Amino acid sequence: QVQLVESGGGLVQAGGSLRLSCASSGSIFVWNMGWYRQAPGNQRELVATSFSSGRVVHVDSVKGRFTISRDNAKKMVYLQMNSLKPEDTAVYFCNAKGSNGNYWGQGTQVTVSS
Numbered sequence: 001q002v003q004l005v006e007s008g009g010g011l012v013q014a015g016g017s018l019r020l021s022c023a024s025s026g027s028i029f030v031w032n033m034g035w036y037r038q039a040p041g042n043q044r045e046l047v048a049t050s051f052s053s054g055r056v057v058h059v060d061s062v063k064g065r066f067t068i069s070r071d072n073a074k075k076m077v078y079l080q081m082n083s084l085k086p087e088d089t090a091v092y093f094c095n096a097k098g099s100n101g102n103y104w105g106q107g108t109q110v111t112v113s114s
Helices: none
Strands: 004-007 010-013 018-024 032-038 045-050 056-058 066-071 076-081 090-098 101-104 108-113
Touching: 004 090, 018 032, 018 090, 018 108, 032 066, 032 076, 045 066, 045 076, 056 066
Parallel strands: 010 108
Antiparallel strands: 004 018, 018 076, 032 045, 032 090, 045 056, 066 076, 090 101, 090 108
């Protein structure tokens, strides 16, 4: 079983930056790691994925602003968020997905003020 703990959320003004971190209790080498977000009243949505193959994918709404990265040796996944907008306000969740399961962190709140 994998436990994921997010950190790095907070309150930031529009145009600002935040870096989210996700610490895993176990190796992430074989896992596809993703960041999702959920705004009040909305469904949880995918933000970015870092595949175990090394490929990364970002959804259109964050392309050019957000960057997902991973450090397998440190068992960490990151989401660098630049040029933040009020519509980025949400709880951000880390996810580990693979043949052995699908795990979620508890989430970290990101609030972007206009």
